[in-house]
Amino acid sequence: MWSVLVLGGLALLGTGYAILTRQRSATAPVAIAPDTALSIAVLPFENIGGDPTNEPFSDGVAEDLTTELRKVGRLSVKSRTSAFSFKGQDLTAQEIGRRLGARYVMTGSVQLDRNRRRVNAQLIDVASGDEVWSDRYDSDARAEDVFAVQDTITRAIVESLRLPLSAAETALLEQRSTTDREAHELYLQGRYFFEKRDEASLAKARDFFQRAIRRDSLYARAHAGLSDAYSHSSVFGYFAPSEVRATAKSAALRALTLDSMLVEGHVARGFVALFLEFDFATAERAFARAIQLDPRYAPGHQFFGWYLIAAGRANEAVEQMQTAVRLDPFSLVINARLATMLHYARRYEDALAQAQRTLDLDSRFFSGRGEYARALLVLGRCDEALAFIEKDPEALAAPFRGLRGVAHARCGNREAAIEELVRLRAGIAKGKYVTRYAFAAIHAALGDRDQALAELESAVDEPAWTLFALLVEPDFDGYRSDPRFARVLNRVGLRS
Numbered sequence: 172m173w174s175v176l177v178l179g180g181l182a183l184l185g186t187g188y189a190i191l192t193r194q195r196s197a198t199a200p201v202a203i204a205p206d207t208a209l210s211i212a213v214l215p216f217e218n219i220g221g222d223p224t225n226e227p228f229s230d231g232v233a234e235d236l237t238t239e240l241r242k243v244g245r246l247s248v249k250s251r252t253s254a255f256s257f258k259g260q261d262l263t264a265q266e267i268g269r270r271l272g273a274r275y276v277m278t279g280s281v282q283l284d285r286n287r288r289r290v291n292a293q294l295i296d297v298a299s300g301d302e303v304w305s306d307r308y309d310s311d312a313r314a315e316d317v318f319a320v321q322d323t324i325t326r327a328i329v330e331s332l333r334l335p336l337s338a339a340e341t342a343l344l345e346q347r348s349t350t351d352r353e354a355h356e357l358y359l360q361g362r363y364f365f366e367k368r369d370e371a372s373l374a375k376a377r378d379f380f381q382r383a384i385r386r387d388s389l390y391a392r393a394h395a396g397l398s399d400a401y402s403h404s405s406v407f408g409y410f411a412p413s414e415v416r417a418t419a420k421s422a423a424l425r426a427l428t429l430d431s432m433l434v435e436g437h438v439a440r441g442f443v444a445l446f447l448e449f450d451f452a453t454a455e456r457a458f459a460r461a462i463q464l465d466p467r468y469a470p471g472h473q474f475f476g477w478y479l480i481a482a483g484r485a486n487e488a489v490e491q492m493q494t495a496v497r498l499d500p501f502s503l504v505i506n507a508r509l510a511t512m513l514h515y516a517r518r519y520e521d522a523l524a525q526a527q528r529t530l531d532l533d534s535r536f537f538s539g540r541g542e543y544a545r546a547l548l549v550l551g552r553c554d555e556a557l558a559f560i561e562k563d564p565e566a567l568a569a570p571f572r573g574l575r576g577v578a579h580a581r582c583g584n585r586e587a588a589i590e591e592l593v594r595l596r597a598g599i600a601k602g603k604y605v606t607r608y609a610f611a612a613i614h615a616a617l618g619d620r621d622q623a624l625a626e627l628e629s630a631v632d633e634p635a636w637t638l639f640a641l642l643v644e645p646d647f648d649g650y651r652s653d654p655r656f657a658r659v660l661n662r663v664g665l666r667s
Contacts, residue, residue: 209332212249212273213237215258216290219282229281230255231359232290232321236277239325241467242343245334249273250469253501255366256532268297271501275303277328292324294331304331348430349393354386358393365400370409376400391429391436398422398439405636406446408572411604412633416447434468437461445478446636449664454478469499476512481665483642485516503529507538514545515643522546541571544578549645553582573609577646580616588617608635612646623647624655631662638663 213236218229234251241248249271257267268276279292293305304327308320325344329336336344349355361379364372380397383390401419405412420443426436441457444450455478461471476491492509499505506529513522523546529539540563547556556578564575576591592613595605611626630638641647642665650656660666 209245209275209334210247210249210273211240211275211277211328212254212268212271213240213251213277214264214267214279215255216278216292217280219280219289220284222283225281225283227360227363228283228288228356230363231356232279232281233277234359234362235321236325239321239344240328241465243329243334243336243340246332247467250499250502252469252505253499256501256503264295265297265300268295273297275332290320290324294328304328349383349387349390351387351390354383354390354393357383357386358390358396361393361396361400365396365403368403368407370404370407373400373404373407373409377404389429391426391433394422394426394429395433395435395439398426398443399435402439402442402447408604408606412447412636416443419443419447432464434461434465434471437464438468438470438474441474441478445474445481445639447634449481449634449639451478451481451639451664454481467498469495469502469505472498473505473508476508477639480512480515480643481639483665485512485643488512489516489518501532503533503536503539506532507536507542510539510542510546514542514549514645515640517645519546519549523550537571541574544574545571548574548578548581553578557582557584572605573612576609576613577616580613585617588613606630606633606635606637608633608637615646615650620650620653624650624653624659627656627659628662631659634663639665641665 213233216229216232218226233254237248237251237254240246253271254267257270260267262270264276264278268274274297276295276297277292278295279290281291282289287309290308291305292308294303295301296303306324306327308323349358357379361376361383364379365376367373377397377400380393380400383393384397387393398419398421401415401422404410405415405419420440423436423439423443426433427440430436437457437460441454441461444457445454455475458471458475458478461468462475465471472491472495476488476495479485479488479491489509489512492505492512495505496502496509506525510522510525510529513519513525522542526539526543526546529536530543533539540559544556544560547553547559560575560578572595573591576588576595579585579591580588592610595609599605607626607629611623611630614620614623614626627638637644638659641660641663647656
């Protein structure tokens with residue numbers, strides 16, 4: 172991560188960095204009352220010229236600025252996910268700022284011309300539309316002065332808004348995750364592909380994070396990214412947990428060894444503990460520590476909510492996810508997960524409404540589609556649920572891979588449900604990972620209790636991450652008095 176030097180009297184970075192040529196607009200600093208809360212959104216920087224190889228860098232500029240500005244306590248910085256959700260839309264920066272509820276927005280562009288890179292940046296007052304500050308930076312793309320560009324932009328924002336900095340904030344802003352320009356750009360490539368979440372992109376993310384680590388083995392944030400790329404590859408249904416668990420855990424632990432204050436490192440460790448190990452005590456500590464370090468980091472609340480599901484505390488999970496949505500209102504994943512928590516809390520009408528809000532953001536988002544279909548189904552609206560699923564059954568990725576069979580079973584289409592079981596088995600025969608939990612859910616919907624319980628036992632062997640929700644999962648409400656179900660809970664580490 173590019174570091175940030177923000178004290179007004181500090182010089183720009185010293186020996187070894189190329190000289191920056193800068194053109195500053197004649198704009199005066201903004202006078203801010205001491206008790207005025209400031210909110211800012213950093214929008215994706217435009218990739219001038221459209222060169223796809225420059226896209227991760229242009230996105231990375233905005234992402235890094237978001238991360239660094241969040242270290243300033245008096246700034247409420249809108250999440251990267253929400254700010255980037257407007258990328259490519261025909262909206263002015265002022266309109267996006269209004270929708271995000273930000274007082275200021277930062278916009279910019281990046282242009283790569285052979286070995287020169289030009290970065291333009293502007294700070295805009297959302298209410299008036301006025302440009303508060305702007306600057307242009309020309310640098311050698313091969314030199315490490317990319318760090319100096321980032322330092323200078325953040326320093327200028329802090330100075331323009333006249334924000335006093337505490338000693339602790341100054342120390343945080345002076346920290347640098349890596350001094351290796353190439354390692355950092357490889358990391359940005361990894362983050363760019365990680366955000367896409369599809370199988371091919373997660374594979375690319377793993378590769379870029381590994382290459383960043385080979386350049387700089389002490390790069391904590393790259394280790395955390397590598398952990399996430401592996402663990403999410405399993406949770407999204409591309410690998411069995413046993414194939415990625417050790418590597419994901421090792422990378423998360425390495426990140427925390429290198430930087431015990433890294434929020435992303437604690438979230439990565441908690442994620443592995445919860446989703447891949449069923450180590451609930453470690454997960455609780457990791458997520459709680461992440462929230463303590465940065466209460467405004469939405470994923471901390473999101474995954475603490477998942478921990479609360481494992482603890483059987485669905486109503487508290489809803490509250491945590493509502494907090495995450497407030498912090499990151501345009502995140503597809505977080506909005507869909509609020510629908511999930513509402514489902515587990517048996518608030519089915521609310522779950523349906525929240526799933527619809529997610530689809531309003533992106534009608535193709537697989538998790539939103541899964542939650543919407545599941546809510547229709549549990550509300551007894553079979554025809555609608557089936558029609559919605561059959562419109563695009565392949566859009567239902569993990570953890571909804573068995574939902575199609577469950578829907579047909581509950582709606583009286585036993586033959587179609589059995590056909591879905593056959594189809595899923597055929598996928599396994601072709602080398603595709605399909606969790607046994609999907610088979611358990613379908614057999615439970617068919618009323619095949621013995622087979623459902625046998626499949627749950629097999630799911631524990633994987634282990635299928637969805638098992639940690641069994642304490643509140645409505646699909647198995649009729650199984651809670653069965654000693655075989657209690658044995659499954661015990662193997663997972665849950666207590667009814």
